[in-house]
Amino acid sequence: MREIESGEITEAVRKMSIEAAYKLGHDVMEAFEKNLKTETSPTGREVLKQLVENARIAEEGLFPMCQDTGFAVIFVELGQDVHVTGGDLNQAIHEGVRQGYSEGFLRKSVCDPFTRENTCDNTPAIIHINIVPGDRIKLTLAGKGGGSENMSRVMMLKPSDGKEGIIDYVVQRVSESGPNPCPPTIIGVGIGGTFEKAALLAKEALLRTLGEPSTDPELAAMEEEILERINRLGIGPGGLGGKTTSMAVHVKLHPCHIASLPVAVNINCHAHRHKDILL
Numbered sequence: 141m142r143e144i145e146s147g148e149i150t151e152a153v154r155k156m157s158i159e160a161a162y163k164l165g166h167d168v169m170e171a172f173e174k175n176l177k178t179e180t181s182p183t184g185r186e187v188l189k190q191l192v193e194n195a196r197i198a199e200e201g202l203f204p205m206c207q208d209t210g211f212a213v214i215f216v217e218l219g220q221d222v223h224v225t226g227g228d229l230n231q232a233i234h235e236g237v238r239q240g241y242s243e244g245f246l247r248k249s250v251c252d253p254f255t256r257e258n259t260c261d262n263t264p265a266i267i268h269i270n271i272v273p274g275d276r277i278k279l280t281l282a283g284k285g286g287g288s289e290n291m292s293r294v295m296m297l298k299p300s301d302g303k304e305g306i307i308d309y310v311v312q313r314v315s316e317s318g319p320n321p322c323p324p325t326i327i328g329v330g331i332g333g334t335f336e337k338a339a340l341l342a343k344e345a346l347l348r349t350l351g352e353p354s355t356d357p358e359l360a361a362m363e364e365e366i367l368e369r370i371n372r373l374g375i376g377p378g379g380l381g382g383k384t385t386s387m388a389v390h391v392k393l394h395p396c397h398i399a400s401l402p403v404a405v406n407i408n409c410h411a412h413r414h415k416d417i418l419l
């Protein structure tokens with residue numbers, strides 16, 4: 141049994157909270173550049189250039205790329221041969237978020253749903269723990285903005301709606317979202333499972349590196365078709381018109397009940413912030 145001290149987990153989450161807010165991943169920057177080559181709308185091109193510039197300024201100046209630094213969503217792949225010592229795993233993660241959002245001067249965006257009173261340290265984090273073989277812990281942090289999260293949905297389709305029904309629903313969801321999720325977006329789609337499993341699949345789908353299609357050829361073809369249809373909607377960068385409404389569509393699938401066809405669409409904005417650390 142390998143021992144990992146809870147303080148190491150706190151430190152990793154603290155670091156990821158700050159880095160995710162200041163520095164966009166290479167895959168996102170490459171996606172901006174790639175779409176700059178194909179975007180034909182002058183306004184759309186200008187917005188994409190500003191997003192590249194904004195990311196560069198944030199990274200060099202060491203400040204957040206967006207004022208909404210998001211809800212800290214933490215995925216934990218916990219090796220079954222790991223023993224966390226010196227404290228509670230969940231508390232270690234919350235503490236890392238607390239320290240990161242404070243030290244990084246990141247906006248605290250978490251509040252009581254009724255009173256709207258801010259918790260003042262961006263906790264509690266949303267934590268998803270998955271037990272896996274091995275003696276490592278992989279932590280992935282996603283800083284999830286409110287604007288794009290608000291446009292996300294779970295829909296229980298009829299089994300007879302089939303693949304075409306799913307594709308139509310995802311495109312319709314993006315169309316109805318218009319400029320609200322701060323395009324160009326990344327679309328996570330979860331198909332199957334139950335109501336809550338579909339939502340989790342959609343969020344997990346967002347974690348995949350942009351530009352990497354699904355390893356399942358059927359899903360990869362579906363991703364391509366959805367992306368093509370979305371980018372014909374004309375919403376464009378910043379919602380100001382153009383071809384680049386979304387930069388990627390990622391689909392994950394799970395078996396479902398014979399009477400159901402759950403579909404979740406989790407939309408992420410251009411501030412597509414993810415970091416991971418292996419302990």
Ligand code: SF4
Pocket residue numbers: 206207208209210284285286287288289321322409410411
């Ligand atoms: S949706 Fe994203 S880009 Fe828009 S304000 Fe929120 S975090 Fe920022």
